[in-house]
Amino acid sequence: MVSVIDYNYSRENPSRKISVVIPVYNESTNILKVIERLDKVFMRLNYHHEYIFVDDGSVDTTADVLKSMHELNGNIHYIELSKNFGHQNALKAGMDMASGDCIISMDGDLQHPPELLPLFISKWEEGHEIVYSRRRASEGNSAYKKFTSNLFYNLLNKVSEVKLEQGTADFRLIDRKVADILLQFNEIEPFLRGIVKWVGFSQYAIDYDAEQRFSDKSKYSLKKMFRLAMQGITSFSIRPLYTAVFIGFSISFLSLLYFPYVIYSLMAGKAIAGWASIITTIVFFGGLQITLMGVIGIYVGKIFLQTKLRPNYIIRNTSLDKRYDLAKF
Ligand code: UDP
Ligand code: MG
16 A cells, blocks of 8 residues: 655645546446545545546446446546547546546556555646656566566557656646646547657656556456557557568568579579478568558558547536537547
């Protein structure tokens, strides 16, 4: 458990409001516990606050739990999306609708300990517009998750212009100034942790140990994780396209070295080398071509989706004032 030693109560400004945004997808077994832990934290803090749960098209009882919690406590709000739009879009929906002077985003499974919030807030009161977190390599994650996450950050940082530190997830605080800027972002498949890094401002990092998921299992399937990784890589860089050209060039150059051998074989009247080597080469280059076409395809797909200007999310129902259009572009 995290202690709050660093928290500086003297800086509290009770007239300011804090919004906590929590995207949830089939998390009905976790919501009450999240609220309980958040309440404990806010009881000791002197701030107006609201919790905004974004129901990302859950098919369990998440929507009902949220509605009854809202009836019990007017500070607890929900935004129900019309279907599953994915974690990043759900998060954007919550951040777009939040009205706080700062917005804290966290997961709805208690892997992001709410006890860290006072530290986030005190760093914000010190003047940092973005306070983000870095997950220490910890028990809280399986070896599989650690491996995929390492692979993701290494790859992303190799190919992308925006450098992300290992373990930065969507557990962070952003000031109203930053939130207003993010409101203007209308790119499809937003990769928020990259965008937040990219916007600049004074950013402060907090290291923490992730906890185990409180209940249920991860909502990020391998497919969703792969998609997020591809989004992260392709929304911040066109370097993979250059890499593709580089690989193509290198191979063409290497193949030139084959010529003298072919000519020598002809002169010497030797039989051309066997079937196995030819088929291996064909398969290798076939795979490579398809992969590289896929890379180009991802970018073309992005252009295609972006030109349609579809909204990032559609709100079916919400307990918040409809300050913005129901479908946000
Ligand atoms: N989530 C979501 N939509 C999705 C997948 C996940 O809103 O399509 C939410 C999920 O309920 C959780 C957060 O995003 O609050 C992080 O997901 P999860 O804990 O499953 O991911 P992991 O921690 O395994 O990366
Ligand atoms: Mg989780």
